[in-house]
Amino acid sequence: MIKITLPDGTVREEQSGVTALDIAKSISEGLARNVLSAKVNGQVIDATRGITEDSTLQLLTWNDKEGKDTMWHSSAHLMAEALEALYPGIKFGIGPNIETGFYYDVDFGDYKFHHDDFSKIENKMKELAKKKSEYIRKDISKADALAYFTDKDDEYKLDLIKDLEDGTITLYQQGEFTDLCRGPHIPHTGFIKAIKVLSTSGAYWRGDESRKQLTRIYGVTYPKQKELTEYLEFLEEAKKRDHRKLGKELGLFTFSEKVGSGLPLWLPKGAELRERLEQFLKKSQKEQGYQPVITPHIGHKDLYVTSGHYAKYGADSFQPITTPHEGEEFLLKPMNCPHHCEIFKSSPRSYKDLPIRFAEFGTVYRYEQSGELHGLTRVRGFTQDDAHLFCMPEQLKEEFKKVIDLVLYIFKTLDFEDFTAQISLRDPEDHDKYIGSDENWEKAENAIIEAVGEKDIKTVVEYGEAAFYGPKLDFMVKDALGRSWQLGTIQVDYNLPERFELEYTGADNAKHRPVMIHRAPFGSMERFVAVLTEHCAGNFPLWLTPTQVAILPLSEKYNDHAQNLLNLLNKSDIRALVDDRNEKIGRKIRDNEMKKIPFMLVLGEKEVAENTVAVRKHGEGDQGVMSVEEFAKVINEEVDRQTASL
RNA sequence: GCCGAUGUAGCUCAGGGGUAGAGCACUUCCUUGGUAAGGAAGAGGUCAGGGGUUCAAUUCCCCUCAUAGGCUCCA
Numbered sequence: 001m002i003k004i005t006l007p008d009g010t011v012r013e014e015q016s017g018v019t020a021l022d023i024a025k026s027i028s029e030g031l032a033r034n035v036l037s038a039k040v041n042g043q044v045i046d047a048t049r050g051i052t053e054d055s056t057l058q059l060l061t062w063n064d065k066e067g068k069d070t071m072w073h074s075s076a077h078l079m080a081e082a083l084e085a086l087y088p089g090i091k092f093g094i095g096p097n098i099e100t101g102f103y104y105d106v107d108f109g110d111y112k113f114h115h116d117d118f119s120k121i122e123n124k125m126k127e128l129a130k131k132k133s134e135y136i137r138k139d140i141s142k143a144d145a146l147a148y149f150t151d152k153d154d155e156y157k158l159d160l161i162k163d164l165e166d167g168t169i170t171l172y173q174q175g176e177f178t179d180l181c182r183g184p185h186i187p188h189t190g191f192i193k194a195i196k197v198l199s200t201s202g203a204y205w206r207g208d209e210s211r212k213q214l215t216r217i218y219g220v221t222y223p224k225q226k227e228l229t230e231y232l233e234f235l236e237e238a239k240k241r242d243h244r245k246l247g248k249e250l251g252l253f254t255f256s257e258k259v260g261s262g263l264p265l266w267l268p269k270g271a272e273l274r275e276r277l278e279q280f281l282k283k284s285q286k287e288q289g290y291q292p293v294i295t296p297h298i299g300h301k302d303l304y305v306t307s308g309h310y311a312k313y314g315a316d317s318f319q320p321i322t323t324p325h326e327g328e329e330f331l332l333k334p335m336n337c338p339h340h341c342e343i344f345k346s347s348p349r350s351y352k353d354l355p356i357r358f359a360e361f362g363t364v365y366r367y368e369q370s371g372e373l374h375g376l377t378r379v380r381g382f383t384q385d386d387a388h389l390f391c392m393p394e395q396l397k398e399e400f401k402k403v404i405d406l407v408l409y410i411f412k413t414l415d416f417e418d419f420t421a422q423i424s425l426r427d428p429e430d431h432d433k434y435i436g437s438d439e440n441w442e443k444a445e446n447a448i449i450e451a452v453g454e455k456d457i458k459t460v461v462e463y464g465e466a467a468f469y470g471p472k473l474d475f476m477v478k479d480a481l482g483r484s485w486q487l488g489t490i491q492v493d494y495n496l497p498e499r500f501e502l503e504y505t506g507a508d509n510a511k512h513r514p515v516m517i518h519r520a521p522f523g524s525m526e527r528f529v530a531v532l533t534e535h536c537a538g539n540f541p542l543w544l545t546p547t548q549v550a551i552l553p554l555s556e557k558y559n560d561h562a563q564n565l566l567n568l569l570n571k572s573d574i575r576a577l578v579d580d581r582n583e584k585i586g587r588k589i590r591d592n593e594m595k596k597i598p599f600m601l602v603l604g605e606k607e608v609a610e611n612t613v614a615v616r617k618h619g620e621g622d623q624g625v626m627s628v629e630e631f632a633k634v635i636n637e638e639v640d641r642q643t644a645s646l
Numbered sequence: 647g648c649c650g651a652u653g654u655a656g657c658u659c660a661g662g663g664g665u666a667g668a669g670c671a672c673u674u675c676c677u678u679g680g681u682a683a684g685g686a687a688g689a690g691g692u693c694a695g696g697g698g699u700u701c702a703a704u705u706c707c708c709c710u711c712a713u714a715g716g717c718u719c720c721a
Contacts, residue, residue: 368719
C-alpha cells in the first residue's frame with residue numbers, strides 16, 4: 001500500500017500502481033470525466049499511469065494551466081494523426097503545445113499546403129477524436145526507436161532520438177499514429193471536442209536557418225464548442241483593435257515606400273497625441289529633478305567604439321556615413337546614452353550635484369531585419385523617452401526606486417493595471433556575451449533585486465535577458481485583451497561610466513566613478529502609442545485624445561453659433577471641432593461616433609435660444625441638455641481626474 | 647535575412663491575355679434636418695516598380711520593393 005496526499009491534505013491508502021484516474025473515479029464520476037493529467041510529486045504525468053510510491057497528487061483539469069498544456073499537446077498528436085491519414089508519407093518534426101493551442105512542424109515533401117486544407121484537417125480530427133482512442137505510452141529502447149523511425153523514414157525523429165539517452169525513450173500511440181514523445185497525454189482523444197486549425201507558416205528545423213524549412217501548422221482545441229467560439233471572437237476583437245488598422249482609420253500615422261520601410265510618418269492627429277504624452281512625462285520628470293538635454297541624430301563612430309555598441313552591433317547596423325573629404329565616419333545614433341555620457345563629462349561634477357538626470361526624447365535608428373518590421377511596434381527609426389541618471393553608488397537604490405514609482409504612475413494614469421516586472425539578468429552559462437567585470441554585474445543585479453524587493457509589485461526573474469552592458473528591470477504589461485507587451489525598462493549600468501571614464505569629486509576630494517541608470521518608462525513613443533491604441537481600442541482617455549468634442553449644428557443656420565461655441569470651448573482648453581458639413585444630424589453623429597470622438601454637442605434652434613448644448617457621449621448616446629459652462633466643467637474635471645499628479 | 651502568401655482608385659475589395667469595376671471617401675448641385683448612412687451628377691487608376699514571353703500583358707514568367715503571417719534577431 002502507498003500513501004497519496006491530496007491538495008486539501010487528506011491522505012489516502014491505495015494499492016501500488018493506482019492511477020490518478022482511479023482516484024478521481026473514487027471521488028466522483030464527474031471529476032473523472034474532466035481529468036486530463038495529474039501532477040504527482042510536482043511532476044505532470046498521464047492520469048492513466050500507475051503510481052508506485054508515496055506521493056502528493058493533484059488532479060489536473062481544463063482549469064489548470066498544466067491541464068490545458070496536456071490537452072493541447074495531445075491535440076497536436078491528434079492533428080498529426082489526421083495529417084498522416086490525409087497525406088500519407090509526410091514527415092513530422094516537433095509538435096508541442098504553446099501558450100494558446102499547439103502546432104506541428106511537418107515536411108510535406110513536394111505537396112504545397114494551402115489554407116483550403118484547413119477544414120479538411122479539422123474534419124478528420126473531429127472524426128478521429130470521436131473514436132476516443134486512448135493515448136498509450138510505451139517505453140522503448142533506443143535501438144528499437146531508431147529502427148521504428150528508420151522504417152518510417154522520418155529523418156527528423158531520428159535526429160531527435162540521436163540526442164536522447166537509452167532507457168529514457170518513450171513513444172505514445174493513439175489510433176493509427178505513433179510519435180516519439182515524453183508525454184504526458186490526456187486519457188483519450190474524446191476529450192477534444194472543438195477544433196480549429198488556425199494558420200500556417202514556415203519554421204526551420206530546430207530553429208536553424210541553415211536547415212530545411214518545415215510547414216508549421218497552428219491549431220487550437222477546446223473541450224467545449226462555446227469556448228472555441230469565444231476564443232475566435234477574441235481573435236476578431238484583437239483584429240479590430242490592431243493599431244495598424246486603427247492608426248489608419250483615426251489618422252494617427254502612415255508609412256511610405258518612398259520614405260522607407262520601418263520609418264513611420266506621424267500624421268497631425270498622431271503627432272498631437274504623442275506630444276501630449278511627451279508633455280505629460282516631461283511634467284512628471286521635472287517634478288523628479290530631471291533636466292532636458294538635446295543631442296544630434298548622428299555621432300562619430302569612435303563614440304560607439306568607446307561605448308561598445310560598435311563591436312556588438314556595428315556589422316548589423318546602418319553602415320557609417322562618411323564625410324566627403326576627410327573620410328570621417330559617423331553613425332546614425334542607435335542609443336542616446338553615449339551622447340549623454342559626453343554631456344556628463346562636459347564639466348567637472350561634484351558629489352553635491354548628484355544625482356544628475358538627463359532626459360531626452362531621443363530619436364534613434366536601428367537596422368531591424370526586414371521580416372521583423374511590424375506597424376509601430378517594430379520600426380527602424382523611433383523615439384525613446386530616454387533619460388540617464390548618474391549617481392553615487394550609495395544613491396543607486398533610492399534612485400532606482402524613484403524610477404519605479406514614475407513607471408507605475410504612468411501605467412496607472414494610462415489604465416494599465418495588470419503588469420509584471422521582469423528582472424532580466426545575465427545568462428549564467430555565457431558571460432562572454434556581456435561587457436564589464438563580474439563584480440560590477442553582481443552589484444548591479446543586486447541593486448535591482450533589492451530595489452524591487454522594497455516595492456510591492458509582481459516580479460519574475462529571467463536569465464539571459466539582460467542588456468550587454470547591464471541588467472534590466474523590464475515592465476511587461478497586459479492589455480485589455482490579456483496580451484503581454486514589454487513597455488518600460490530600467491537598467492543599471494556600471495560599465496559605460498567606466499568606458500567613458502566618468503568621474504565626480506567626492507566629499508573626500510578624490511575622484512569617484514558614478515553609476516548610471518538608463519530608463520524609458522514608455523519604452524519608445526511608437527511602441528507605446530501602438531500598445532495604448534490596442535489597449536483602449538482607439539478610445540483614448542479624454543486628456544489624451546486629439547479631438548475631445550465634435551460640435552454638430554443641426555443645419556447651416558446654426559453654423560455661426562457653432563463657431564462661437566468652438567471659440568468658447570477652446571478658451572477653456574477644450575479641443576473641439578465643428579462638423580458643418582451639409583449633412584443630416586444622423587449622418588454627423590454616425591461619422592463622429594466612428595471617429596471615436598468622446599463627446600458630441602448637438603446644436604439646434606432650442607440650444608441656440610437657451611444657450612445650452614445637447615450632450616452625446618461616445619458609445620453611450622444622449623446625455624441630455626446642459627449649459628456650456630456646465631459642460632466645460634464636466635470635461636475639465638474628467639481631465640484633471642485622469643491626470644492626477646505623481 | 648529565410649519560407650510560403652499578398653500588392654488593382656484615398657479606403658475596403660471584385661475582376662481577368664484584347665487599353666479597368668463596385669461600395670465608401672472626395673467635388674458640385676438639390677435638400678435645411680432633432681440623435682448611427684437624404685438624393686443626384688462628377689472627378690479619380692502607368693492595375694507596386696523593372697525586365698521577359700506574346701501580334702497584344704494589369705493578367706503568364708523572372709527580378710526588385712513593400713505589406714501581412716511565422717522562423718531567426720532585438721542595444
